[in-house]
Amino acid sequence: MTSKPTEEKTYLFDKPKNVKRVFIFFYSALVVLLIAEFFVHKHPHFPWEAWWGFYAVYGFVACVLLVLAAKYILRPLVKRPEDYYD
């Protein structure tokens, strides 16, 4: 995440160890969330809400599609230099 300790003082994420800890916590949280779903009794509005991992997959896919669409479709269409309207 952060690097380049340009100053004599080092801060929290200047140490790669701390960044690694954050990622370990994050990945284990993902696993826990998926396992926890086995122990949930759901009462959904729609049938697909009951599928295992539906929300996890939807969240992941939605964000990937969002970024790809924004980067490869929208940006080429609308990007202009900063002084475009001046």
Added chain:
Amino acid sequence: MISPIPPAFVFIIGALVISFLRGNLRRGVMLLLPVLAFIDLLQLPAGNSWVVSFLGQELVLSRIDRLSLIFGYIFILIGLITTIYALHVEDTLQNMAGLMYTGSALGVVFAGDLFTFFIFWELLTVFCVQLIWGRRTKKAEGAGFRYLLFHVVGGLVLLAGIVLRVNHTGSLAFSLIGLDGGPGSLLIFLGMGINCAWPFLHTWLSDSYPEATITGTIFLSAFTTKAAVYALARAFPGATPLIWLGAIMAGFPIFFAVIENDLRRVLAYSLINQVGFMVCGIGIGTQLAINGAVAHAFNDILFKGLLFMTMGAVMYRTGKINATDLGGLYRTMPLTCLFCIVGAASISAFPLFSGFVSKSMVMDAAGSEHLRLIWFILLFASAGVFHHAGIKIPYFAFFSHDSGLRPKEAPLHMLIAMGLAAFLCIFNGSFPHFLYSLLPYQPVGYEPYNFPHVLAQTQILFFSALAFALLLLSGIYPAEIRCINLDADWFYRKGGRLFYRLADVCFNTLNRVCDQWLAKGLTGGINQFCRHAPARISAWLLLPFYRLVAPGGADASRRFGKAIQDAFDNGVIPIGLSAAISGLFLLVLFYLK
């Protein structure tokens, strides 16, 4: 005991008073005003009061019911928080405009008739523009003018609607209007929609909010759109077009937010996205949906205000707001960073944060009505808002690459304001029943905290975060670039210039042609003719006689012509010559007869 007045006037009178005060006295009074307004609001009786007769109609300046009351509370609360945040600003224009703007928003909310409503609605625009122009840059000036033009048009549409409706029904009452009341109600609907930033009518928001002053933007983010949400909830609950309008509003801005470099503009887009949830809820129109829309408006004012405040603090300390210029600020602004994360968690609807308890009401209402596609869009928007407002804002400002900037922590008054907003975000998220007890429809009968719901929401957020992390690590995530992104305002910003150029070419060419042919050519010709005609005609008539008496060739003839011309020019015509010309002239007339 003084009898309570409509709370709008506490702010408006207060704004006039502070213009005579300076320094700490002014600050003290500004802080006191929201407190006074709140006490005043508690004293006002439920139902209509302050009913004034005007041109045979009854104006209701204070209509207190559950719907207006909750908006009144939150407007006064954010007025207080923003005033604390802006304590360092010693600019009479901004100080007064902020208070007047708050007062106008309260006026809109407590107006019981369409006339009062319209007046305060227009005042919103007037004072909002002052907070944009207060930045005193060329860009802010342009954005302010565009804002003004947009809202003046919106105001006229609304006024036309009100006039038609009053003419049709004979009543000024501001209550349920509905879409089946003919063109009048449709125009009112559209007029409110412009302030609500509907798709394609949203450009005033993403254009002007990032250009306003640091503290002005906090006011802006709270009032205009939420007053419009209130108006729609009052006049058009259950209007089906709102479902789709809201869903589109929730969906499209997140694409723009992902590629936007100016972090305050990212927040402006996510503001549209959040208002989309409210508009959609109003469109669904069930009690749960309306409660959800109102609760979300309440929470959004707090967490969006908080996010704008943290970005404002960054801007105040560094003078920069583009993601390309920022990064790594957590080192020296840890509290601002923490408050930003609280705001980000709230807008992303993390469990225990405020967005969770209100956004899910709208989602649940869409599910209960089996609006499949709408539900999918809203879910997509929920994941997307986490992506851009929840991760992008804190990450690019406070983490990411080290920009080398080591600004001081935000000043104390800003920290207090942000801390207050952050506390309320967590309080509303963790103890939702206090907020629920203020909602218009009682009992609320909604319980956000059950295991499947918490798990589902946490999953969607964590896996969105996973997508962000993987895209960033793999280098696919779009790099922040110094650029602007076109939006629908291109049509009038460039279209306006095209119109200007077209008008320039058409009218200036016409002008030039007329000048050349008519003004210079024709008039000049007539002028020349009138000036020289007497001499020429005289010379022409007299020349044959002159030749008879004094033959001397062409040269002499020319000299004779010049002599006559000089005589006419100088007005010294010999009497004999005049007599000769007159005689000849009469002769010509005689024969021509």
